[in-house]
Amino acid sequence: MADYKLEEKDSFTVLGIGTELKSHYTDYAGINKEKSDFWQAIKQDGTLDTLKSIAANDYIFTVNEAVNSKMMHYAGVMTEQSLPEADRLIQFPKGEYLVVKGEAKTSEELSNMLTGIAFGQVLPEAKDFAYVGGPNAAVEMGDRNGVLFGEMWIPVVRK
Template identity: 30%
Template sequence: MNKVKIEKKPAFRLIGFRTVLQGGTSIHAPQYSNQKTTFFKSQIENGRLAGIRPLAEGPYGYAAVALEDGSVRYYAGVSSTKPLPAGADELHFPEGEYVVLSGQGGLSRLAFDRLEDQALGSLFTDAFEYEYNGGPIAEVLLNGNPMDAEVEVWVPVRKK
């Protein structure tokens, strides 16, 4: 099992770009993995992520998955309070408690999937004192190296 802790996080805003994930209605599903990878790569290749990198207010790269208007949406971007650039989207994370799962080694996309599988597949049991609250889930690349990644997944929770 990877490192798991509960942390209070301040509110923050992700600015970047989003897509709708197909084939599921829950926040996490195996069929999202390839869609997330394809979308993230496309945002790197078309230069959009590099274009917003100067707006980042910290060294981390972010992605997020959120349930919005009956759809599951995936975001790629940076944390920033600066004005939203033309063509970009934003996602607000409220202040609150988050289950933070940490991992390292291997491809970031696979590491994020493993941590989300752990959180939403085996961590939130009847015996665990917290439950997922339905908010957006953050995927955070800590070391800037998606090929040999140090990552965290932040899942918003509430006490049962």
């Protein structure tokens, strides 16, 4: 099984700018293209830089959340400030989180790898905990010698 840990986290809030994912939830290629197009657009138009400029730390959150029966995807940061273009304050609950660590060359690779390990390996094989919904996030935490590192944070409950 992939390397992971369970970690207690206090509740926290992420300010997000997002998009609705229209592909069917089993259409991984379609979902990944939509996510990639979204990130490319917010990098090109300066939205991501604006978001980073008000961040309380260096963490960049890639958040997935179901909102009103829609699959939403956000770029977010921890901040006390607000932005007119921000779509949502995303509340992460206090409790236990599945944490998967990883490294990659790009933000997109990191997010996709962490998501794949967490949802494709760890959660399907987990015997004593489960993901029951709520926002989850790939968190880009920094870079070490040109390699990005980060973690996937998924709220879980004990079975």
